[in-house]
Amino acid sequence: MSEQQSGNLASKDPYVTSFNAAVQSVDGHNVVLDRTFFYAEGGGQPADRGTLAGVDVVDVQNRKGETVHTLAEIPAVEPGDSVTGSIDESFRTYTMRAHTASHVIYGAGRTLFDVQGYGGFDIAEDRIRIDFDTTDATDDVDPVTVERLVNEVIWDGRSVEWYEMDLETARTDEDIAFNLGDDAEPTDTVRIVEIDEWDRSACGGTHVENTVEIGPITVLSVSNPGADLVRIEYAVGPPAIQQRVEERRAASRVAGMLDTSVENLTHRVDGLIDENETLRTEREQLSQQLLDTRISALAENTFVRNGDEWLVGTVDGVGPNDVADRIRTLELEGVDVIVLAGTDGSTFLVVGTDGEQDATEIMADVTDVFGGGGGGQPTVAQGGGLDADPQTVTEYVRKL
């Protein structure tokens, strides 16, 4: 979007894709013409592609006030020769539409949030990014609202005009956003691009004459690339359509899996989340009951060691955290030490005591023999990754 050099007519007449010009100078692969319609890379817009004198143009750059066309081969032309330039129409069409879309999005940004200016801009093959200078948070920018507003403005068929304006006058007009890029060279005048009652920006890129030419746009993402910046990435044309097709297909597939329609997905998923929550609660209650039943059965087979009553055994269908939680709230008459082993991926052990014995010491004793790791408090400790089945571990504990 930098201002193109004098003799470069790309921004002025962006619909011209075939032209004749006189060769001004030739230096190896590099050719300068008396006038050109090839857009030179600048301000986030890539250089045009095409052919010059029948040779592929691989790059176009502004250098020292001239537009330099770099060709794939050294051309058989001399200064003064008349040559034909042919610009890759589909690529030019893409950049014109992508670029004009950025002005529509910028206008949407000004409508929807507190925009201070352009923070950056780049057109790539399948996506375009525009950075807004704003103190608004990324969360304040709803991609769907942006997309809807932008597509409405496109559908409105608003005229897009461009004209020269004195630079100082433009600078004092608060309504004009500057989108010239850091590589813009100082000039006395700037090109203003105006979308009817929507956006005015100083910009040197190529634009379409009516927003309707842009076609559908799809907002791909909203992100925060740095302090006080909000980045909107979007696509126009085939990549925009492709993105929608993929999203639509994914939504339809999920709706099909859940035996409902796309429109009803939210309702259906809400129901599933509730159902899942209920099932989870029921499962937890059942596993607690199972655990309690098991502990009650084990309580009939306690044994006494050094005056303390021990309850030792294996449990099924519960994880170590559930067992530890239960032991904390359990009040078993007369039981001083409770040791339960189970399987949760690997063998685990939970030890609870009345405080006279140190649960972590009993745990350390077990991990010394069976490996794994454990820890906790003197009254409740748990460990996992033991290299033996629960039965073997509890037999070992019985013989401590």
Ligand SMILES: [Zn+2]
């Ligand atoms: Zn522009």
